[in-house]
Amino acid sequence: MKKINIVFSFVFVLFLVSCADSEVTQTTDETETNVGPFYAQFLACNAGPDFSQENLDSMIADFNNLNLSDDLVWVGGYAPVEGQNQYTNGWWELNWTSKEAADAGWETWMADEEAQAWDERTNNVLECDNDSLSGWNFYTPGTTTMEDWSSFATQTFECEFNDGKTSEDLKANVEEYNNWVDENASDDPYYYGIYFAEDGSGDGFIWLNWHDSFDSMKAGNDNWAETGQDVQAGFDETATCKTPDLYNSAEFYQAEAS
Numbered sequence: 001m002k003k004i005n006i007v008f009s010f011v012f013v014l015f016l017v018s019c020a021d022s023e024v025t026q027t028t029d030e031t032e033t034n035v036g037p038f039y040a041q042f043l044a045c046n047a048g049p050d051f052s053q054e055n056l057d058s059m060i061a062d063f064n065n066l067n068l069s070d071d072l073v074w075v076g077g078y079a080p081v082e083g084q085n086q087y088t089n090g091w092w093e094l095n096w097t098s099k100e101a102a103d104a105g106w107e108t109w110m111a112d113e114e115a116q117a118w119d120e121r122t123n124n125v126l127e128c129d130n131d132s133l134s135g136w137n138f139y140t141p142g143t144t145t146m147e148d149w150s151s152f153a154t155q156t157f158e159c160e161f162n163d164g165k166t167s168e169d170l171k172a173n174v175e176e177y178n179n180w181v182d183e184n185a186s187d188d189p190y191y192y193g194i195y196f197a198e199d200g201s202g203d204g205f206i207w208l209n210w211h212d213s214f215d216s217m218k219a220g221n222d223n224w225a226e227t228g229q230d231v232q233a234g235f236d237e238t239a240t241c242k243t244p245d246l247y248n249s250a251e252f253y254q255a256e257a258s
Helices: 053-064 101-110 113-121 167-186 214-227 228-239
Strands: 038-047 072-080 090-096 126-128 134-137 152-161 190-197 206-209 239-242 245-254
Touching: 038 101, 053 113, 072 152, 090 101, 090 245, 101 113, 152 167, 152 214, 167 190, 167 214, 167 228, 206 214, 206 239, 214 228, 228 239
Parallel strands: none
Antiparallel strands: 038 090, 038 126, 038 134, 072 090, 072 245, 134 190, 152 206, 152 239, 152 245, 190 206
């Protein structure tokens, strides 16, 4: 039995990572460049025997009518692009106001009969692995924005810090990157987020790039390859990243819209 079919999404750059070490910048003032930390959870899910876009849409509509926690801020889903991903499963992401709020929200969810009935009847649409649920502190340190999350393209990088490098070095890279974005980016919607493992495990981070489409992602990557290699060299000194994974992505729930 799954806990809930959920996944949350954020941004595009050219660098996604999974980590544990420290912070990019601690602030919750959204007028600041660096915003965070926020708390997210990821849950691995696979399509069930009754999976279809119609059944998924129905499942999500019913989910939005459930008695959801006031501290659940955002939910989205990532479906892997065939041949462009190291994972065969997809992901749900939940964005909470805090870890404590997430723990309380799950406790209430598990005791809610209506929620558990929804969970049971949607198992054939999406099957999610409880044991895969992981917590992340994340930051959105960019100055870019993406207003429409109903359908978007995600690029993720899993990275490890090189010997002697820390999040302080990454912070300097991010500042250079933001300067590059300000000077070189197009008007296409774009956003990115940096995730660190909430339990402090590992020695890296995950970087998510969010674009409104794969076409604008390609255009952004081409622009980066042409004009951003000095900044890329700084990233390469700080961390080593795997080949990026690509996902078709969609917003499932947004607190202000519900």
